[in-house]
Amino acid sequence: xxxxxxxxxxxxxxxxxxxxxxxxxxxxxxxxxxxxxxxxxxxxxxxxxxxxxxxxxxxxxxxxxxxxxxxxxxxxxxxxxxxxxxxxxxxxxxxxxxxxxxxxxxxxxxxxxxx
Numbered sequence: 001x002x003x004x005x006x007x008x009x010x011x012x013x014x015x016x017x018x019x020x021x022x023x024x025x026x027x028x029x030x031x032x033x034x035x036x037x038x039x040x041x042x043x044x045x046x047x048x049x050x051x052x053x054x055x056x057x058x059x060x061x062x063x064x065x066x067x068x069x070x071x072x073x074x075x076x077x078x079x080x081x082x083x084x085x086x087x088x089x090x091x092x093x094x095x096x097x098x099x100x101x102x103x104x105x106x107x108x109x110x111x112x113x114x115x
Contacts, residue, residue, distance in 0.1 A: 021074040035060045
């Protein structure tokens, strides 16, 4: 465990939500930038490399989806169920989530996957 992870592990649920809410936006920006760099690479023509390339792309999308879910959870007010929708998300987090959701939809549409 890193020092940062150890520090998060000892926090109350509310403090953990706050810490994650601060960490997720940067993680999402990095993941989107990494995926953007990845999709600009040439797609290999050999079958195995082609398959591996697309598998790696899908893995990146799953990572982004996981970060999106984590951001939604972190933005819930205290006492809310982690699966419930919240209309009280902060403007920054809500904007980030909407942008990330649109980006995922656009990336999937370009890859031929359903949104």
